[in-house]
Amino acid sequence: MxxxxxxxxxxxxxxxxxxxxxxxxxxxxxxxxxxxxxxxxxxxxxxxxxxxxxxxxxxxxxxxxxxxxxxxxxxxxxxxxxxxxxxxxxxxxxxxxxxxxxxxxxxxxxxxxxxxxxxxxxxxxxxxxxxxxxxxxxxxxxxxxxxxxxxxxxxxxKRREKLSLLIESFAYKRGVPHDADLVFDVRVLPNPYWHMELRPLTGQDEPVRNYLDQQTESAQMLDDITRFLCEWLPRYEKNDRTYMTVAIGCTGGQHRSVYMVEALVQRLSNLGVDVQQRHLELSR
The missing domain is CATH 3.40.50.300 (P-loop containing nucleotide triphosphate hydrolases)
Known part of the structure; x- marks a missing residue:
């Protein structure tokens, strides 16, 4: 029961x-x-x-x-x-x-x-x-x-017996989500907002993805966050954690954080991790 x-x-x-x-x-x-x-x-x-x-x-x-x-x-x-x-x-x-x-x-x-x-x-x-x-x-x-x-x-x-992982993007201008267990700040990455042709787009759009893919910092940040989660999530699970929410934030929650969540979920899914995602700012 x-x-x-x-x-x-x-x-x-x-x-x-x-x-x-x-x-x-x-x-x-x-x-x-x-x-x-x-x-x-x-x-x-x-x-x-x-x-x-x-x-x-x-x-x-x-x-x-x-x-x-x-x-x-x-x-x-x-x-x-x-x-x-x-x-x-x-x-x-x-x-x-x-x-x-x-x-x-x-x-x-x-x-x-x-x-x-x-x-x-x-x-x-x-x-x-x-x-x-x-x-x-x-x-x-x-x-x-x-x-x-x-x-x-x-x-x-529908959660399996193993740890349930959710990765969400958010906007720092609205504050850190109350449900976040781990928070990563990607405001250090180059901001597509300052390029007028990219400003109305989001991290889900190909032009924004292409722009951030070309930035060395983006690959380094993605590698580091992936390495951290792969190292520590199993340890949280062994410590009887059943849920983890990872929040990734940028200033407006539209470009960099969305891009990073999408890329991170794709990479973790390829590694066999059961992961869900949501974008808080885009859902408004």
Whole structure:
């Protein structure tokens, strides 16, 4: 039996993710009191019609003392020989503010004495013990519901037993993604932006690829990042890491970082590495 504990801040997409898991065959329970989680799993293990996959949504509506006890509860589950994965969804504060403002929903923690901004901050504190133990953190700031559902399917449900690797490009002008485990800065490479004929294109377009292929620094950077990942990813995997997100950034997230992600994914795929990719800026 496999248990997915799905948590995250309000407005980050937990409902969408939990619905995706249910559609993909999980027995789903939302907003379960954390203290009942070991009891639920024991009961389901004893069921005549065995349940293979469970997904439980945990959020800030839980009892505060049980949220702080999450590490101990997780240890209890592992003592029951339960295969557990903790998935945490998050988004930038300004994104969460916009989502609540546009939907006119009330934040579960906000009240007459606590503003929306304060509620968002308070929720981050309350869920910090879960986030710190998450196997996978997904930053949904730039994801629509369809992309999030696809990511849950590919990275959580269909994931092989070996480490799941995602390489993403991003723009430093918008900040480093919240879900990045490793970050590489390629702003040192020559910038196609300063060539007017290349400016409107992206790193997926042949003229930009040709330009960067001609730069000695591009090949050196690609070789170095490939060598680093090939050396260290197996060690992360041996250390029980099930997910890794590698973020590669340039100033605008349009040319150099996209080019590097595309080239790196191609090279790693040729080496037999199971890898996925996404381009945060291009998806806007």
């Amino acid at each position: 496999k248990l997915v504990i799905l948590s995250g801040r309000s407005g980050s997409g937990k409902t969408t993710a939990l619905q995706a898991l249910e559609d993909l065959g999980h027995y789903c329970v939302d907003n379960l009191p954390l203290g009942l989680l070991p009891i639920l799993t024991e009961q389901l293990q004893r069921e005549e019609h065995h349940v293979d996959r469970i997904a439980v949504g945990i959020d800030a509506r839980n009892l505060p003392h049980q949220l702080s006890d999450f590490p101990a509860i997780l240890d209890q589950l592992k003592a029951l020989n339960m295969a557990c994965e903790v998935v945490f969804l998050d988004a930038a504060d300004d994104t969460l503010l916009k989502r609540f403002s546009s939907t006119r929903r009330k934040h579960p923690l906000s009240n007459d004495n606590l503003s929306l901004v304060e509620a968002i901050d308070r929720e981050a504190e309350m869920l910090s013990s879960i986030r710190s133990l998450a196997d996978l953190v997904i930053d949904t700031s730039n994801l629509d519901v369809h992309t999030l559902r696809d990511m849950i399917r590919e990275r959580v449900v």
